[in-house]
Amino acid sequence: MQRFRNDRWFTKRYQLADLYCQLDQIEQRCILMRSCSNSIESIPQIDFIFENSNELFISQHYIEKDNSATFNSYQRLAIDLDLMHKAGLVHGDLHPRNLIISHGRCYIIDFEPCYIQKRYNIRARMSSKFTWSELDRKENKLTSLTDKVGFYKVVSLFHGSDQPTLTLDYEKQLKELNCQNILEIIGNNNSFNPKMD
Ligand SMILES: Nc1ncnc2c1ncn2[C@@H]1O[C@H](COP(=O)(O)OP(=O)(O)O)[C@@H](O)[C@H]1O
Numbered sequence: 470m471q472r473f474r475n476d477r478w479f480t481k482r483y484q485l486a487d488l489y490c491q492l493d494q495i496e497q498r499c500i501l502m503r504s505c506s507n508s509i510e511s512i513p514q515i516d517f518i519f520e521n522s523n524e525l526f527i528s529q530h531y532i533e534k535d536n537s538a539t540f541n542s543y544q545r546l547a548i549d550l551d552l553m554h555k556a557g558l559v560h561g562d563l564h565p566r567n568l569i570i571s572h573g574r575c576y577i578i579d580f581e582p583c584y585i586q587k588r589y590n591i592r593a594r595m596s597s598k599f600t601w602s603e604l605d606r607k608e609n610k611l612t613s614l615t616d617k618v619g620f621y622k623v624v625s626l627f628h629g630s631d632q633p634t635l636t637l638d639y640e641k642q643l644k645e646l647n648c649q650n651i652l653e654i655i656g657n658n659n660s661f662n663p664k665m666d
């Protein structure tokens with residue numbers, strides 16, 4: 470996979486042979502990513518094109534970061550993640566580096582056309598270090614709950630050390646809690662107070 474950027478777009482080029490997924494599934498996911506980006510503000514515009522029958526280009530609007538996050542930024546992100554899940558799209562790898570903060574908003578980047586890729590003919594998962602989402606990916610259990618755990622970690626970091634840190638057990642608790650939506654995690658006021666406290 471190669472990356473390019475200009476003032477407007479951040480583009481990734483994939484060899485289809487490196488993606489462990491059926492072509493129609495890849496296309497369906499790309500269509501869903503594009504349509505969600507058309508209607509959900511926290512997802513910068515996404516477009517894609519298949520070329521030369523063996524390549525896929527996915528572009529997303531380039532967002533200049535300014536690290537201006539507030540509690541409200543995460544609350545709006547939570548609402549948009551719930552909308553995204555309602556539309557049937559799971560990000561699958563939510564963590565701070567896959568969020569861009571700009572003008573007080575949190576933007577979601579790094580959507581992948583499928584979750585498992587081959588690199589240099591070696592089967593490789595998307596992220597190099599162990600994460601909860603990687604475990605889910607390995608066990609073929611990626612769902613909106615994976616994004617909920619990712620979101621919980623992101624807001625815990627934002628809130629600093631007085632908030633509970635997720636351990637593997639804690640993550641399990643969050644999964645077992647099976648809250649209906651992400652907005653329930655962050656709550657509706659300025660005290661981030663997860664239910665499993
Ligand atoms: N749409 C975008 N706007 C601004 N920066 C981006 C965008 N997409 C990617 N980046 C930057 O490039 C980095 C790597 O891109 P990403 O899509 O996360 O690839 P990967 O995690 O697979 O290396 C991001 O952490 C971010 O700093």
Ligand SMILES: [Mg+2]
Nearest residue numbers: 566567578579
């Ligand atoms: Mg990334």
